[in-house]
């Protein structure tokens with residue numbers, strides 16, 4: 001599969017097979033994110049990989065993710081941005097560190113979901129989550145930003161492409 005095919009075939013997957021994802025594939029997905037670019041090469045993205053049933057249950061019991069199907073995914077990748085990775089701030093040219101960190105995380109996450117697609121794995125971003133509570137439960141530093149988690153596993157559905165705006169609608 002090439003990048004174009006991966007971009008075209010990726011879908012948000014909300015049903016997963018009851019099959020574990022081998023660690024080397026999870027690592028490959030995280031590695032794709034690691035290789036993504038970031039401003040100043042600051043690399044502010046961090047990942048908490050939830051695979052064990054006990055931690056998943058803890059998230060579920062605390063109603064952390066709005067969508068209940070997410071707990072059935074074999075892997076939940078908690079995507080974090082550390083604004084403190086940015087030290088320099090150039091007035092007039094830079095966005096606040098929080099924005100820069102989230103921006104870089106979003107870029108890295110794209111690499112991640114496309115790599116997963118190439119490996120035959122499904123993903124879905126879940127932005128509806130209790131962001132402060134998840135940090136407490138997983139002992140993630142309080143200043144980290146957790147905009148979403150990404151579920152990962154072997155798909156048990158093959159959704160059709162969801163609608164997109166036409167090129168003429170997005171060109172200014």
Ligand SMILES: Cc1cc2nc3c(=O)[nH]c(=O)nc-3n(C[C@H](O)[C@H](O)[C@H](O)COP(=O)(O)O)c2cc1C
Nearest residue numbers: 010011012013014067124125126127128148159162
């Ligand atoms: C940042 C972000 C947050 C999202 N949050 C959720 C979510 O909480 N629950 C959900 O079911 N889908 C969520 N989605 C998936 C979108 O609904 C989905 O990407 C969109 O409908 C297009 O469908 P596709 O990904 O299959 O192309 C999210 C997507 C992104 C990029």
